[in-house]
Amino acid sequence: MAQANGAQADNGLANNGQAGRAQAGRAQAGRAQAGRPRAAGSGGTATADVLVIGGGVIGLAVAWRTAQRGLTVILADPDPGRGASHAAAGMLTPVAEAAYAERELFELGRLSLRRYPDFAAELTDLTGTQVGFRQTGTLQVGYDADDMAMLGEHALLRESFGVTSQRLTARECRQAEPLLGPAIGGGLLVDDDASIDPRLLTSALLAAVKAAGVRHRRQRVVRLRADGDRARGAELADGTVIDAQQVVLSAGWASTAIAGLPPGVAPPIRPVKGQIVRLRATRATVGASSSPSLLNRTVRGLVQGSPVYLVPREDGELVLGATQEELGADLTVTAGGVWQLLRDARAIVPGITELEFAEAVAGLRPGTPDNAPVLGPSRLPGLVLATGHFRGGVLLAPVTADLIADFLVTGTVDQAAAPFRAQRFGRQEPACR
Numbered sequence: 001m002a003q004a005n006g007a008q009a010d011n012g013l014a015n016n017g018q019a020g021r022a023q024a025g026r027a028q029a030g031r032a033q034a035g036r037p038r039a040a041g042s043g044g045t046a047t048a049d050v051l052v053i054g055g056g057v058i059g060l061a062v063a064w065r066t067a068q069r070g071l072t073v074i075l076a077d078p079d080p081g082r083g084a085s086h087a088a089a090g091m092l093t094p095v096a097e098a099a100y101a102e103r104e105l106f107e108l109g110r111l112s113l114r115r116y117p118d119f120a121a122e123l124t125d126l127t128g129t130q131v132g133f134r135q136t137g138t139l140q141v142g143y144d145a146d147d148m149a150m151l152g153e154h155a156l157l158r159e160s161f162g163v164t165s166q167r168l169t170a171r172e173c174r175q176a177e178p179l180l181g182p183a184i185g186g187g188l189l190v191d192d193d194a195s196i197d198p199r200l201l202t203s204a205l206l207a208a209v210k211a212a213g214v215r216h217r218r219q220r221v222v223r224l225r226a227d228g229d230r231a232r233g234a235e236l237a238d239g240t241v242i243d244a245q246q247v248v249l250s251a252g253w254a255s256t257a258i259a260g261l262p263p264g265v266a267p268p269i270r271p272v273k274g275q276i277v278r279l280r281a282t283r284a285t286v287g288a289s290s291s292p293s294l295l296n297r298t299v300r301g302l303v304q305g306s307p308v309y310l311v312p313r314e315d316g317e318l319v320l321g322a323t324q325e326e327l328g329a330d331l332t333v334t335a336g337g338v339w340q341l342l343r344d345a346r347a348i349v350p351g352i353t354e355l356e357f358a359e360a361v362a363g364l365r366p367g368t369p370d371n372a373p374v375l376g377p378s379r380l381p382g383l384v385l386a387t388g389h390f391r392g393g394v395l396l397a398p399v400t401a402d403l404i405a406d407f408l409v410t411g412t413v414d415q416a417a418a419p420f421r422a423q424r425f426g427r428q429e430p431a432c433r
Helices: 017-032 057-068 103-127 145-160 170-176 198-211 252-257 335-348 350-354 393-410 415-420
Strands: 045-053 073-076 138-142 166-169 186-190 215-217 221-227 230-236 241-249 270-280 298-303 306-312 317-321 356-367 374-377 383-387
Touching: 045 057, 045 215, 045 230, 057 073, 057 198, 057 241, 057 383, 057 393, 073 241, 103 198, 103 393, 103 415, 138 145, 138 170, 145 186, 145 298, 166 170, 170 186, 198 393, 221 241, 241 393, 252 270, 252 356, 252 383, 270 335, 298 335, 306 335, 317 335, 335 350, 374 393, 374 415, 383 393, 393 415
Parallel strands: 045 073, 045 241, 073 215, 138 298, 241 383
Antiparallel strands: 138 186, 166 186, 221 230, 230 241, 270 317, 270 356, 298 306, 306 317, 374 383
16 A cells, blocks of 8 residues: 655656656666767757756756856756656645754755745746745644644644744634534644645746756757766767756756766665646536635645645645655556545545546655755766755755756855755765866
8 A cells, every 4th residue: 555645746756657667767778888888879969058957847947047147058858847847736835844854954945935936926927927826824634633643743843943833723724724524633724835836837947948048958868978077968869969067967766877977976866656646626616615626725634644635726626645655666556546645635625525536647756865855066076966856846946946056156055055965975975066
């Protein structure tokens, strides 16, 4: 049985099982060919100051901010925005997701959330695309006494981090969300949390990178190129050679599978499977609530110890997630995973059974040993890491883009990125530009 986890999908998720399995196969092939030279092919040569490998929400945001700072940028991805960004729920909930031993990640998430209103508004002003940003808070609810005890521990943890959440009785929870089930025992309200529609976000980012002059190559990177002891670009699947002074690796869970990476340079990243369900409003449900998706804000529930989240959209979509499964590069949508999400979500909001079943997807998050991203220079000069965001790719996009773009321009690692350097895993060493 899949274990549900109320955590958001990352930019390493793949929304299509066939594409994900193909990528896993290419990863194995890339490792097998890592030691063999490859001809340049007939794709020609292109040059840029920076090559960004990977076009999820992280890679797109990094490419956009870097181009805004005056560097020439090439983005390489055969199908940008179709990985985690396409499957993700879009929760922006650093407070609600605070966890023990993750204080620094919590602070990075709060910093990124503070930047989100301006980030979203700038994208909309530039592209004319609404991104679905809503800062309506998060309501966490418990189903039974044990769940309520766990929520109490969450509240104490947040207080130790210097933030508070409002404790609500069961009645107060239903006043905030009238369609909550009768068995809800109480909850916590976090006012500052937000959400965004990742599919709209990636559409806006794609338009923004184009407007900023980023050149997009719809090809897979098959090999990192190095000149002596420095990264100098990459070779694409069509044989094109990209010459670049700096290379940003933001390819999610597949970041470590690119041929040409010297041993020990890539951080330890593993794929973590997640299954997500999307429901859609029907005629019968539109008039049942002030929101067509039945909820006014994100609701995170504990149902007999099993976490589940429900993220509403203004257009009536309701996203349920997400399982967390250590199964390697497996993208099978299972009956058990979907059943568990629907079962737990129904315990929180019984009315979901009246919604249309729109979609179920499975994808792969890029997990690191400490659940935190890898940001900044690698042991190989010229290779910069922006990967391993696990559950927080959408949340951390604004701050990651700013930190990486600043480093590419100045060569200095910002203090906010220092705890997330690659060398924290032991086999890494600091790199010079």
